[in-house]
Amino acid sequence: MSLSSIKYGILAFLFFTLHAKAQQATGHKQLQGDVVTIYSKILKESRILYIHCPAVDSAQPDKTFPVLYLMDGESHFDMLAQYCDYLSRWDVNVIPAMIVVGIVNTKRTRDLTPTESMINYFGKTDTATVSWMKPSGGNEQFLHFIQEELMPYVEANYKTSAFKIFAGHSFGGIASINCMLTHPGMFNAYVAISPSLWWDNEYIIKLAEKKLTKGSVLNKIFFYSDASEGVRDTSTYHSNLLRFDSLLASRKIAGFDYKYKYYPTETHMTEPVPAYYDALRLIYKDWTPAKNKKR
């Protein structure tokens, strides 16, 4: 029997056991999500969290799980919880089972932007009396809340391992990059889906130019992407991503495992579907069930 026959022998066995398991199904388990409210002294307000925890395996009651901290919880929590469940299933098994913490927004612009700014998407000063851009610039406080209040809560109440991921879309994308540049120790991996690099005259690109000095070390995994924004019009959305990508390449950062992916056929709002999937696959590309203590 050749090696490939053995491989397909195993495949045939998996087919068989898959069917056997399927035949035992008696009901439908919905995705589990705790809804938790915690009061933040730092932000001076209550915050709602959606927390998905893998089913406890009675054979491994002390097993711990990496934690994915996800911004825009109300938008993408179901998607990430479903991806993590499916991809960690015994018969798929390409990532470890994970805890997903979806942070629900209160004042999104305030929490996810790194600077106070009234310069809008078009590069003009927003002159609206009641502007959606106000308040802004509270990302440092928000990261402080995550580090000082949210992480201790999650670590005290769930079976967490040391590996942590921070993921966001749009403003959540710049929040993720801002955290990586200013508090790299907080997470092991960062995800930025269509980060709003236009914010405040490309503040994040300038910050990266300053922080990522040539030949420095950053032992992080980083996935970033954009979609059709700025392609069919004159906005700088896509060219900003290309600039940012060139910058990272030019700095030759040691230990930095990063990937940029462009989704020209997706919109700003459909892109999270393929991009969050690709981000998870990147983060765990070297992971195998046998090495599951590593990440």
Added chain:
Amino acid sequence: MSLSSIKYGILAFLFFTLHAKAQQATGHKQLQGDVVTIYSKILKESRILYIHCPAVDSAQPDKTFPVLYLMDGESHFDMLAQYCDYLSRWDVNVIPAMIVVGIVNTKRTRDLTPTESMINYFGKTDTATVSWMKPSGGNEQFLHFIQEELMPYVEANYKTSAFKIFAGHSFGGIASINCMLTHPGMFNAYVAISPSLWWDNEYIIKLAEKKLTKGSVLNKIFFYSDASEGVRDTSTYHSNLLRFDSLLASRKIAGFDYKYKYYPTETHMTEPVPAYYDALRLIYKDWTPAKNKKR
């Protein structure tokens, strides 16, 4: 104001309203799924169904929804329910809200294979005393169950529109193609993710050769795909898909809107994540909210 400025004015407005909606969030709605058991006289057994129905819009109480009938309900129902919910959200809105009916397996090989066969994946006769291949060849009966018992149940109990999709993976893939070839009127769109074209000496390819006569008409949408199966070994998985794809091209079927996609970096089990997404986007590629009665 140029057209593109207007477009981004709308985008900025959407951002604002998105934030406003987000700020009203007070709790987490889990994916809804009814668990229903119906007794099938045709199959002489009870069948479990997972049925996801979009939230009722009080402004449109009589609105109806397309129905996605999904094989391997226990494996892929959560994924499809989540995709349909996310992609039909008001701020994503690239497909209509849909009812998803996940059919849970009892005897998977029996229900999803078109012929009785003991020829295994390697083209050899399976000689095991208790073979996972037995019983097989019950797909015609299973389709009869769907048409005569399942569809009437769903249509009597949910607000269904006329548009129907049939989707499956692996054996579910050949079941979908078998239905399209033998009962094309049952559904408007067919999805076959990594169909097991190897079944019974490529029975489905031979059936397609016979049924799809050159220049005939088939007003259906059809998505099919495969992953890395058969690439790193000597199996015919991928070459079968290429043969099938060439066959469809050569027959020049009028009205037939089909797409083949190959995912060489995915496995048999990870492929459903990108492929079901791509299938939904293909089926609704011409859909817009204004045309939502069409499909």
